Amino acid sequence: MAVILGIESSCDETSASICIDGEIKSNIIAGQAIHANYGGVVPELASRAHQQNIIPTVDQAILEAKVNKNDIDAVAFTRGPGLLGALLVGTSFAKGFALARNVPLIEVNHMQAHILAHFIDEPKPAFPFLCLTVSGGHTQIVLVKDYFEMEVLGQTLDDAAGEAFDKTAKIMNLPYPGGPLIDKYAQLGNADAFQFPEPQIRGLDFSFSGLKTAILYMIQAEEKKDAQFLENNLYDVCASVQGRVVSILLNKLKQAAKQTGIKRIAIAGGVSANSGLRSTLNELGDKLGWTVFIPKFEYCTDNAAMIAIAGYHKFLKADFVDQGVAPLARMHV
Numbered sequence: 001m002a003v004i005l006g007i008e009s010s011c012d013e014t015s016a017s018i019c020i021d022g023e024i025k026s027n028i029i030a031g032q033a034i035h036a037n038y039g040g041v042v043p044e045l046a047s048r049a050h051q052q053n054i055i056p057t058v059d060q061a062i063l064e065a066k067v068n069k070n071d072i073d074a075v076a077f078t079r080g081p082g083l084l085g086a087l088l089v090g091t092s093f094a095k096g097f098a099l100a101r102n103v104p105l106i107e108v109n110h111m112q113a114h115i116l117a118h119f120i121d122e123p124k125p126a127f128p129f130l131c132l133t134v135s136g137g138h139t140q141i142v143l144v145k146d147y148f149e150m151e152v153l154g155q156t157l158d159d160a161a162g163e164a165f166d167k168t169a170k171i172m173n174l175p176y177p178g179g180p181l182i183d184k185y186a187q188l189g190n191a192d193a194f195q196f197p198e199p200q201i202r203g204l205d206f207s208f209s210g211l212k213t214a215i216l217y218m219i220q221a222e223e224k225k226d227a228q229f230l231e232n233n234l235y236d237v238c239a240s241v242q243g244r245v246v247s248i249l250l251n252k253l254k255q256a257a258k259q260t261g262i263k264r265i266a267i268a269g270g271v272s273a274n275s276g277l278r279s280t281l282n283e284l285g286d287k288l289g290w291t292v293f294i295p296k297f298e299y300c301t302d303n304a305a306m307i308a309i310a311g312y313h314k315f316l317k318a319d320f321v322d323q324g325v326a327p328l329a330r331m332h333v
């Protein structure tokens with residue numbers, strides 16, 4: 001039996017999870033409401049909150065999984081990418097735990113882990129498959145050849161998809177993080193109400209910074225005619241923004257599927273919680289004969305279950321790191 005403790009602390013969620021023989025037994029996530037007051041994640045405050053949350057979060061994960069600390073065979077932690085000060089808390093905790101209990105230490109790449117969240121529940125994708133990883137910091141189309149053999153086929157040249165949601169939400173004076181709110185309001189609006197241009201980027205790369213500017217100019221122009229424009233059209237603006245982000249993402253995904261001939265298509269990362277992306281991907285998949293893989297909501301945004309499952313697959317290969325390991329703010333898939 002292999003009992004893995006997973007730790008995630010790369011951004012603003014402190015999370016701990018227990019995985020037994022590839023099955024997730026607990027996944028505790030402590031969010032950090034403080035950042036909403038500042039309109040974005042404040043790195044120093046994130047580090048401090050991780051420091052306060054990590055012990056109770058791990059205790060809760062162990063309690064819920066009904067295991068004993070002595071039963072844990074290895075500890076897996078997010079090494080990067082992420083905020084360095086935030087990563088240091090999880091890394092230091094994992095190192096201390098491994099040292100105290102004399103168990104191996106496993107480093108996990110956060111972006112790989114988002115993809116490996118697909119190996120938590122059935123149906124699990126067969127290799128190779130394509131994964132559109134969309135989060136607050138990344139937008140990538142990844143060719144997944146094996147658990148830890150991945151190739152980035154395309155990525156954003158500027159803002160990430162989650163950033164596009166959060167920054168446009170800020171323009172509309174919505175609180176941080178704006179993605180989930182735009183999603184909620186979009187469901188009440190008309191996606192054809194406003195048109196935003198599709199960026200002309202060759203190949204499989206993305207660009208989202210133009211969209212943000214187009215929305216800003218549109219709102220400014222409309223507000224000159226009607227000071228209440230945003231109040232009166234909030235749902236339609238949200239639906240139109242979301243519609244465009246989704247179409248940018250799916251057009252590139254379609255291109256990647258055509259180029260590689262792969263029909264197993266997955267999405268991962270925080271933005272894969274978006275209802276518009278999920279439903280449009282399902283429709284597109286039906287039309288094009290794809291097998292579509294969409295994670296459960298709790299495994300879309302940052303969580304330690306994905307770290308624990310990635311850790312489990314490394315544990316099977318005895319892929320361990322020593323106590324000298326340090327976190328990395330930047331880390332490639």
Ligand code: KG4
Nearest residue numbers: 135136137162179183270271273274301302
């Ligand atoms: O993967 P994640 O939790 O953290 C990073 O590693 O970045 O992703 C967070 C991002 C944020 O930009 C948030 O606004 C976005 O995911 N997000 C959403 C939704 N839920 C989270 N964006 C659109 N619709 C959602 N339902």
Ligand code: ZN
Nearest residue numbers: 135270301302
């Ligand atoms: Zn993430």
